[in-house]
Amino acid sequence: MNFDLSEEQRLLKDSAWRYGADHGDLTAWRARVERGEGYDAASWRRMADLGWLALTVPEDDGGLGAGPFETMVVAEAFGRYLMLEPFVSACVIAPVLLSAATDEVRARLLSGLVEGGVVVSLADAEPTSRFELNRITTRAEVVDGGYRLSGEKSHALDGGVADWFIVPARTAGADDDEAGVSLFLAPAKTEGLTVVRSRAMDNRHNASLKLDGVVVPAENLIGGLGEGFGLLRKAVDHGLVARLAEAVGAMDAVHEMTLEYLKTRKQFGQTLGSFQALQHRAVDMAIACEEARSMMYLATIALSDDAAGRRKVISAAKARIGQTSLYVGRQAVQLHGGVGFTEELAVAHYLKRLIMIDMAFGNADHHRAALVECLKPGAVAA
Amino acid sequence: MNLDLTPEQLAFREEVRAFFAENTPESFKPRVRAGMRLEPEEFTRWQRLLHARGWGAPSWPKAYGGAGWDPTQLYIFETEASRADAPVQFHQGLELIGPIIFTFGSEAQKAKYLPAIVSGDDWWCQGYSEPNAGSDLASLSTRAVRDGDDYVISGQKAWTSYAHVANRMFLLARTDPDARKQAGISLFLIDLDTPGITIRPVITMDEIHHTNEVFLDDVRVPASALLGEEGRGWSYGKVLLDRERGVTAATTTRLAQQLRGARQAAAETIIGGARLADDPRVADRLAQFELEVMALEAMVMRTMAEATSGQDSGPRASMIKIRWSELLQQITEYWVELQGYGAMAFAALDPDETPEAWPAKGMVYSRVTSIYGGSNEIQRNIIARRALGL
Numbered sequence: 001m002n003f004d005l006s007e008e009q010r011l012l013k014d015s016a017w018r019y020g021a022d023h024g025d026l027t028a029w030r031a032r033v034e035r036g037e038g039y040d041a042a043s044w045r046r047m048a049d050l051g052w053l054a055l056t057v058p059e060d061d062g063g064l065g066a067g068p069f070e071t072m073v074v075a076e077a078f079g080r081y082l083m084l085e086p087f088v089s090a091c092v093i094a095p096v097l098l099s100a101a102t103d104e105v106r107a108r109l110l111s112g113l114v115e116g117g118v119v120v121s122l123a124d125a126e127p128t129s130r131f132e133l134n135r136i137t138t139r140a141e142v143v144d145g146g147y148r149l150s151g152e153k154s155h156a157l158d159g160g161v162a163d164w165f166i167v168p169a170r171t172a173g174a175d176d177d178e179a180g181v182s183l184f185l186a187p188a189k190t191e192g193l194t195v196v197r198s199r200a201m202d203n204r205h206n207a208s209l210k211l212d213g214v215v216v217p218a219e220n221l222i223g224g225l226g227e228g229f230g231l232l233r234k235a236v237d238h239g240l241v242a243r244l245a246e247a248v249g250a251m252d253a254v255h256e257m258t259l260e261y262l263k264t265r266k267q268f269g270q271t272l273g274s275f276q277a278l279q280h281r282a283v284d285m286a287i288a289c290e291e292a293r294s295m296m297y298l299a300t301i302a303l304s305d306d307a308a309g310r311r312k313v314i315s316a317a318k319a320r321i322g323q324t325s326l327y328v329g330r331q332a333v334q335l336h337g338g339v340g341f342t343e344e345l346a347v348a349h350y351l352k353r354l355i356m357i358d359m360a361f362g363n364a365d366h367h368r369a370a371l372v373e374c375l376k377p378g379a380v381a382a
Numbered sequence: 383m384n385l386d387l388t389p390e391q392l393a394f395r396e397e398v399r400a401f402f403a404e405n406t407p408e409s410f411k412p413r414v415r416a417g418m419r420l421e422p423e424e425f426t427r428w429q430r431l432l433h434a435r436g437w438g439a440p441s442w443p444k445a446y447g448g449a450g451w452d453p454t455q456l457y458i459f460e461t462e463a464s465r466a467d468a469p470v471q472f473h474q475g476l477e478l479i480g481p482i483i484f485t486f487g488s489e490a491q492k493a494k495y496l497p498a499i500v501s502g503d504d505w506w507c508q509g510y511s512e513p514n515a516g517s518d519l520a521s522l523s524t525r526a527v528r529d530g531d532d533y534v535i536s537g538q539k540a541w542t543s544y545a546h547v548a549n550r551m552f553l554l555a556r557t558d559p560d561a562r563k564q565a566g567i568s569l570f571l572i573d574l575d576t577p578g579i580t581i582r583p584v585i586t587m588d589e590i591h592h593t594n595e596v597f598l599d600d601v602r603v604p605a606s607a608l609l610g611e612e613g614r615g616w617s618y619g620k621v622l623l624d625r626e627r628g629v630t631a632a633t634t635t636r637l638a639q640q641l642r643g644a645r646q647a648a649a650e651t652i653i654g655g656a657r658l659a660d661d662p663r664v665a666d667r668l669a670q671f672e673l674e675v676m677a678l679e680a681m682v683m684r685t686m687a688e689a690t691s692g693q694d695s696g697p698r699a700s701m702i703k704i705r706w707s708e709l710l711q712q713i714t715e716y717w718v719e720l721q722g723y724g725a726m727a728f729a730a731l732d733p734d735e736t737p738e739a740w741p742a743k744g745m746v747y748s749r750v751t752s753i754y755g756g757s758n759e760i761q762r763n764i765i766a767r768r769a770l771g772l
Contacts (some may be wrong), residue, residue: 036731110720116485125723127724128652128653128654129653130651130653130658130722130723131722132653132724133506135653135654154723154724155723155726155727160731160734175654176654189505194731196726197730197732198726198727198729198730198731198732199727199728199729199730199731200726200727200728201728201742201746205731206726206727208727266514267516267518268515268517268518268521269522271520275759277759279761330711330749333749333753334749334752334753334757334758337516337517337753337757338511338516338540338541338750338753338754340753341586341587341749341750341753342584342585342586342587343585343586343587343589344584344585348586348587349587351587351749352587354717356726359722359723359725359726363719363722365663365719369663
């Protein structure tokens with residue numbers, strides 16, 4: 001049993017934290033947000049230079065072939081420094097999905113992705129799917145030389161800055177069958193596709209899609225026809241666990257800020273931190289941070305298991321980190337008082353980020369219900 | 383002991399119910415239901431509507447232009463407003479300074495200020511908190527120095543909600559720096575267009591401009607701006623703070639709006655042919671909120687009945703403030719959970735696409751309710767010290 005980072009992972013972590021600290025100026029961050037920018041294009045290029053965008057891309061495809069622990073380390077820095085670049089969508093989820101694409105598509109998209117020129121977003125959710133990944137009503141039918149897609153997708157994460165979407169669509173089966181799901185690549189600008197962009201409370205640019213007979217060539221099918229669900233689940237698991245690392249990074253940062261405030265802010269002639277009621281709150285936040293970090297490690301380790309083994313641990317981790325992170329975020333605002341409620345301190349932005357991470361890929365409540373299924377007698381043992 | 387209303391009270395309920403049904407603008411309702419505040423001009427529009435009906439100041443005595451209602455009538459009024467998704471009136475003039483003016487003000491101040499509060503012509507903001515005087519308000523350091531027939535006021539105020547909209551401000555300033563903490567504080571009524579006042583907007587996490595910092599740089603006001611006596615401002619201010627908690631009791635009736643919104647979201651969300659509302663886990667959560675709101679409403683009813691018969695309610699107002707803010711936060715959070723990804727769009731990026739983000743905005747806004755008006759930590763201190771003898 002060993003929870004230590006390797007020497008190389010530690011160096012990556014140091015470099016990512018240093019980058020975040022050097023480029024994490026809140027005033028510049030807010031100015032960018034107010035200009036309506038989804039993320040900092042210059043930062044994205046520098047991240048490409050640092051090799052982060054190539055991290056999980058296989059070496060044969062021009063990447064670094066790193067695993068979930070390297071992803072965890074970088075994603076934690078994204079959370080800690082509120083970085084808005086679409087790292088998880090483009091560099092964690094997309095490479096898993098593209099691994100099953102044709103050689104030609106991989107060569108084209110992955111090289112662009114590694115250089116920072118291409119952003120790919122997964123459009124997994126639908127207006128009536130809620131958090132159920134397998135509930136897919138978007139249809140794909142075979143046409144001459146390719147496929148025609150019709151349906152609606154809701155709030156694809158980072159979809160507002162995407163050049164390409166990966167669209168799960170049903171080619172067979174009932175609405176919630178795992179079998180019969182196929183994965184298609186669709187460019188953001190193509191006939192029949194309407195992309196409605198929106199800004200979430202964490203200032204990420206997401207998008208809803210209306211697919212009205214979007215035709216894609218046959219080579220845009222990823223994996224076998226009707227056999228995409230396993231890969232979709234795997235990609236979402238990798239993305240979800242990376243989001244958990246982001247949450248843990250954000251939790252630690254906002255807890256540290258709160259401690260600093262408690263130690264310096266004076267009311268009634270003493271520091272806030274000298275009041276026992278507030279000390280205990282800060283301690284409960286510290287416990288929440290420790291629980292969340294522990295769950296993040298478990299979930300990251302579980303990514304190497306088979307699908308059945310992953311299920312239980314990942315749902316438990318998503319639920320517990322959702323619960324603990326919202327507690328920490330809300331208490332951080334509360335303990336800061338009025339200033340914590342403004343856009344002028346980072347505290348409020350951390351809470352809003354944590355709310356959105358909880359919602360991504362199913363919230364705590366959804367994953368606790370999923371855990372109920374895993375715990376039923378006769379369920380596949382973890 | 384009973385919950386019966388008299389025939390007069392029942393008739394009154396029909397009257398206000400009919401008024402709200404007829405007059406509540408549809409455009410207000412989605413925001414009101416989400417616990418959001420309206421835009422300032424909408425608040426004024428609402429105030430004028432009520433004023434035209436003679437209900438501009440429900441809690442004031444008739445002599446000052448109020449409706450002259452007793453607390454039971456007030457409770458009926460607020461409950462019916464809640465039922466109709468009608469907004470809470472903007473409270474700073476009506477509840478925070480008006481009663482001080484008619485209790486402690488001069489005849490000239492009463493004549494000058496009270497009618498314009500009731501009619502909605504004046505908008506007042508509260509200059510109390512400062513960067514270093516929040517929970518510890520009595521440590522405020524804004525100074526007012528007597529100079530001939532004037533006072534000259536200098537300092538900085540924080541969390542001055544709607545200073546950018548208001549034309550008048552009531553503020554606490556220190557007139558005697560040598561007196562004991564609370565004893566040197568006086569209350570002033572000033573016009574915001576007086577030279578020397580600078581207002582800086584502070585945007586809050588719901589991305590709305592509600593509040594401001596106000597800088598006072600040698601602001602010269604006539605001695606008649608002083609309310610009551612020099613050095614007594616803190617005692618008047620404490621009446622205000624108590625009243626602010628009373629306002630919260632009225633606000634509590636609005637929790638039914640948020641709960642209704644969450645129920646509706648559960649009923650309208652259909653996953654695989656099944657309504658979310660029929661999921662036993664969802665029904666269970668909503669039932670839990672229902673019973674907690676019911677307990678709180680019963681506390682409010684007791685408080686209003688005691689107020690009608692002139693009994694002391696002890697620390698219950700502080701308890702209601704704590705529970706109301708906690709429930710508002712939890713119910714709006716759950717409402718957003720029920721909306722799921724549908725709550726993710728906070729703002730549109732493409733023209734002609736306005737997301738219905740009110741529950742999410744209401745949820746974010748609700749974070750401030752456990753901070754303002756005496757944070758929930760301060761409320762707990764008050765209960766522990768004053769009521770429990772700890």
